[in-house]
Every structure is written in C-alpha cells, then in structure tokens.
Amino acid sequence: MDELVLITCIVQRGKADRVVKESLTAGAEGVSVFYGRGTGLYIYPKSGKGSGLSWLKPNV
Template sequence: MTRQIPVLTDVHLITCIVQRGRADAVVRTAVEAGAEGATVHYARGTGMRQNLGVLSAAVNAEKEVITVAVSREQLNHVFERMFIAGQLDTPGMGFMYVVAVEKAATHIPPEIIDKLTSHD
C-alpha cells in the first residue's frame, strides 16, 4: 500500500525580525489574523541600530526571527497586521519579508482532505 502525503500549495512564508522579547506580541497578532502558528528563533544582526547614536542603547541588538506560514489569501492581511503589531514603521524596530513556498506538508485531518479533494 502506498502512503499518501498531502502536500500544500499556495503557501507563503512571512519572516519578521524584531527585538528580543517582542516576538510574542507579533505572533499573537499573526494568530489572531488567521495564521495557524509561528516559529521563533534567536538571532543577532546589524542595521538601522548603528545609525541611532545614543538611542541604540535602547534597541536590543539581539533579535527574534518569527516565521509564519500563511495561505495566499491570508497573506496580505496577516502581513499588514504583523507590520503594525511590530511597529516596524519606527527606525530600529525590525524588518519583514515574504517568500513564496513551493510546497509544504504537515498533518491534515483525513476528513478535511476528503472534503477538499472530492470537489475536484
């Protein structure tokens, strides 16, 4: 018997880099906006912080990188909400971008697979 692997298409990956300690608020917003979940990992980087002068002491050089996978239809909404929650329009607050994902796979309940595939 061959195993069936349900592969998701139309997936986009939002990556958002914020200061250490601020990812939780952004993740919460992303989930409220419809994302299923998020991965956060720690990182360190340079950028706008170097141009801030004394204020750079107030910007944490250690970062949290949030990655969220969303569907094409959710993308813009989640992206905007995360931008606003992360206050990225302020200098030194972070950076975010989206890449298209060729395919993704995870657990999908069988009854949902049936429902989605029987239509076609």
C-alpha cells in the same frame, strides 16, 4: 495543494510575543520564533528604481 505564504519579521528581543499573537489572530496556522544575533553587516534599502537591499561590510 493549498497556497503557502511565508512572512519573515525581524523584531527586537522581547517583542516577538506580540507578533506571534497578532499572526495567530490574523489566521496563521503556525508561528516559529528564532533567536539570532547580528554579524556586524549593515543592511540598507537601495534608492531609486527597483527594490531590494544592499550589503555594506563594516571597516574592521
């Protein structure tokens, strides 16, 4: 079985065409584009050792 790789990239509306073009140029066999809309949650990188993201719910 071939090695499979998934790369996820979130870009602003209208910028996906460049990502698709560059992905195919780099050798991707296929590219999918999904349109989405934010839910109001804030995501920020964790500081210090270890990697990951933390979620912060807005005060509504």
